[in-house]
Amino acid sequence: MTENVRDFWKSGAILAALLIAAVLPAGIVSASETSPEVAWNVTFAPESNNKFDAVEPTADGGFIALGSTLAERYGGSESLLLVKTDGEGNEVWNATFAEISPASVAETAGGGYIVAAFNVSSSGSDQDLAYEGTSFLIRADANGTEEWRQSLPGMKISSVEETADGGYVAIGWLWNPPGSENETAAVIVKTDGDGTPAWNRTFPGTAANAGIATADGGYVLGGTSSPFTYDIGDGFLISLDADGNTLWHENYQVPVIFDVEETDDGRFVYSGNYWYGLVDREGEEVWxxxxxxxxGYAVALRPEGGYVVAGTDARSGEGFVFGTDADGTILWNTAFTATGIYGASSAPDGYTLAGIRFLSSDTSAAWLAGITEPVNPAPTAAPGFGAAAAGAALLLLLAGRRRRG
Known part of the structure; x- marks a missing residue:
């Protein structure tokens, strides 16, 4: 049985949104003078039950979006979906890669894309599940055609980036030993330009959900020490030098970190379950x-200073995005009904969001939107999404289903 572990993490929000979609119209539900403007808003192949997990800007002013398409909503085989768009989200081309799940995508300096993907298989009963994974680095040309594929056995990959030397860095985790449900080790793999591993480092008892190459040639990993329970205090960041030597390893009073970005002054902003934060270049908490x-599945930098956090309300299943000042105070926010947001990136004139739009109780479409900053943002509260009614829906749905199977 193949299982997308990212969907396992997100299952609560998605299931709630399915019920909400049946009774609410799709669209923006929070709007005021402190809300961003939605410049464009598109869905892809609604008949195919698609979703997007990530979106990145491309050098030509467009975007590259990574997601998946399902043969059936539950129990069908999953294929990776790669879509190139213009600057307004209109599709230029798409490519699919059968029976693998999406993790990350980046445009490469020489043109084309590097894609991170994985397979995770489970065996045993619900009380005694065992997991094994294999990850892949896929090099695609400027039209999405696969040029080569490198496998990384035993790894569940979370992110990939091109490095300054023309190689790549892949970050994720291993089940250690293979087949274990609870014992994991975060892993970073440095490769050459053909995807051949040059070195790797592991960190037992942790799992990395995010990672970046830093401006000084090093790397930062973010994740959790409790990937199956998300206990407070287990969210971590690890900083490495260019050779993979640990510079610092800090835990924070958060359960998990899903995304991390480097700021212009060498600090690091992160987002995760219920919290977002900023640390200095030595990993000490700023706020x-x-x-x-x-x-918060995604965090991005605001050109004016400050940050943008996007994700999904676990209580209602609605997508949200908000912008903050440099101290983390929320300046603007908005929410989207029947929509889960899993990726976000800065764009020349605002921000791009990626996720899923629930069209009915059994139909969904991959979704992208472009938003721009409000004209005069002012401090405001965190988004509120009608959690009480949606929470009841969530409990009913979770009683019947915990994961895609």
Whole structure:
């Protein structure tokens, strides 16, 4: 049985959104003078039950979006979906890669894309599940055609980036030993330009959900020490030098970190379950902010200073995005009904969001939107999404289903 572990993490939000979609119209539900403008808003192949997990800007002013398509909503085989768009989200081309799940995508300096993907298989009963994974680095040309594929056995990959030397860095985790449900080790793999591993480092007892190559030639990993329970205090960041030597390893009073970005002054901003925060270049906490039940799957930098956090409300299943000042104070926010947001990136004139739009109780479409900053943002509260009614829906749905099977 193949299982997308990222969907396992997101299952609560997705299931709630399925019920909400049946009774609410799709669209923006939070709008005021402190809300961003939605410049464009598109869906892809609604008949195929698609979703997007990530979006990145491309050198030509467009975007590259990574996601998946399902043969059936539950129990069908999953294929990776890669879509190139213009600057307004209109499709230029798409490519699919059968029976693998999406993790990350980046445009490469010489043109084309590097894609991170994985397979995770499970065996045993619900009480005694065992997991094994294989990950892949896929090099695609400028039209999405596969040029080569490198496998990384035993790894569940989370992110990939091109490095200054023309190689790549892949970050994720291993089940250690293979087949174990609870014992994991975060892993970073440095490769050459053909995807051949040059070195790797592991960190037992942790799992990395995010990672970046830093401006000084090193790397930062983010994740959790409790990937199956998300206990407070287990969110971590690890900083490495260019050779993979650990510079610092800090835990924070958060359960998990899903995304991390380097700021212009060499600090690091992160987002995760219920919290977002900023640390200095030595990993010392600068500030930590609570999101009141929201899960931040993506964080990006604001050109004016400050940050953008996007994700999904675990109580209602609605997507959200908000912008902050440099101290983490929320300046603007908006939410989207029947929509889960899993990726976000800065764009020349604002920000691009990626996720899933629930069209009915059994139909969904991959979704992209472009938003621009409000004209005069002012401090405001964190988004509120009608959690009480949606929470009841969530409990009913979770009682019947915990994961895609």
């Amino acid at each position: 930590l902010r609570n999101m009141e039940g929201l899960t």
